[in-house]
Amino acid sequence: MIPADFRYLFPSSVDEAVRMLAEEGEDAKIIAGGQSLVPVLRMRLAAPTALIDIGGLTELTGVRDDGDSLLIGAMTTHYEVQRDHLVQDHALLLRLVTDTIADPQIRHRGTFGGSLCHADPAGDLLAPALALDAVMIIAGPGGRREVPAAEFFVDYFTTALAPDEILIDVRVPKYTGWRAHYEKLNRVAQAWSIVAVAATVQVRDGVISAARVGLTNVGSGPVRAVDVEAALVGQPTSAISEAARLASSGDGYKDNLARVLTGRALTAAVG
Numbered sequence: 001m002i003p004a005d006f007r008y009l010f011p012s013s014v015d016e017a018v019r020m021l022a023e024e025g026e027d028a029k030i031i032a033g034g035q036s037l038v039p040v041l042r043m044r045l046a047a048p049t050a051l052i053d054i055g056g057l058t059e060l061t062g063v064r065d066d067g068d069s070l071l072i073g074a075m076t077t078h079y080e081v082q083r084d085h086l087v088q089d090h091a092l093l094l095r096l097v098t099d100t101i102a103d104p105q106i107r108h109r110g111t112f113g114g115s116l117c118h119a120d121p122a123g124d125l126l127a128p129a130l131a132l133d134a135v136m137i138i139a140g141p142g143g144r145r146e147v148p149a150a151e152f153f154v155d156y157f158t159t160a161l162a163p164d165e166i167l168i169d170v171r172v173p174k175y176t177g178w179r180a181h182y183e184k185l186n187r188v189a190q191a192w193s194i195v196a197v198a199a200t201v202q203v204r205d206g207v208i209s210a211a212r213v214g215l216t217n218v219g220s221g222p223v224r225a226v227d228v229e230a231a232l233v234g235q236p237t238s239a240i241s242e243a244a245r246l247a248s249s250g251d252g253y254k255d256n257l258a259r260v261l262t263g264r265a266l267t268a269a270v271g
């Protein structure tokens with residue numbers, strides 16, 4: 001289907017994009033890689049009056065070293081995240097998750113920030129963002145504000161972003177030397193997750209000294225498996241299967257999947 005008519009705007013700075021959002025009102029939409037928004041427009045599930053294309057804002061692309069954390073620009077493509085050496089060294093989980101997103105064509109267009117803002121519960125980047133304690137850096141008419149991932153994902157396809165705000169950067173603390181794995185159950189290669197588990201662990205002398213575990217598509221948003229994390233800390237790696245039993249989604253079928261996949265993810269992560 002052909003999308004409904006819209007005005008197409010191409011800002012040259014974040015401030016101009018924010019101004020455009022305010023001027024155009026609630027019916028305007030940001031477009032990033034278009035990999036989720038364009039299908040929605042073509043199916044006429046949304047009919048924004050204006051699209052504000054932030055694809056020209058080079059300040060929003062790339063991964064920067066910011067001391068104890070990485071700053072990932074919202075417009076950094078999945079392909080760029082996959083190949084970034086800072087991500088590889090300090091946030092291995094993100095690289096492994098991104099490897100599983102869609103196919104190479106989509107990974108060249110789709111963006112890190114777009115995936116988080118779209119907030120599809122089956123989206124693969126939400127659970128790792130939550131598990132890694134990522135912080136969203138947001139620009140709006142009142143200036144900049146920061147929102148932790150735990151408060152950013154509000155509901156199905158709903159985030160804490162106001163209609164006149166733009167996600168500009170994501171701060172991810174460094175997890176240097178942590179091992180990681182993303183265990184994704186999908187029907188066919190390149191399909192969305194039925195359930196998936198993002199796990200990253202720090203292992204010292206055979207003992208798990210820290211763990212982060214996030215669950216994809218077990219509810220209206222990502223879920224942090226805090227009970228599993230707590231049960232792992234200070235334990236030998238042999239404690240994984242016991243701890244994985246604590247994974248929960250609140251849904252019978254997915255509960256079982258969550259437990260099985262958590263066990264697999266942690267076992268693969270510790271190697």
Ligand SMILES: Cc1cc2nc3c(=O)[nH]c(=O)nc-3n(C[C@H](O)[C@H](O)[C@H](O)COP(=O)(O)OP(=O)(O)OC[C@H]3O[C@@H](n4cnc5c(N)ncnc54)[C@H](O)[C@@H]3O)c2cc1C
Nearest residue numbers: 030032033034035036037102110111114115117123124167
């Ligand atoms: C066939 C197919 C298979 C896919 N498979 C997977 C998969 O397996 N796993 C997965 O995780 N994803 C998958 N995706 C989705 C893909 O990862 C998209 O890249 C992602 O969902 C959206 O990113 P985007 O840059 O294209 O955003 P867009 O489509 O441009 O925007 C999505 C939404 O976010 C808003 N938005 C975007 N950027 C910003 C910003 N900076 N500030 C404020 N709002 C913003 C837009 O207004 C829109 O509402 C798939 C997509 C397709 C088409």
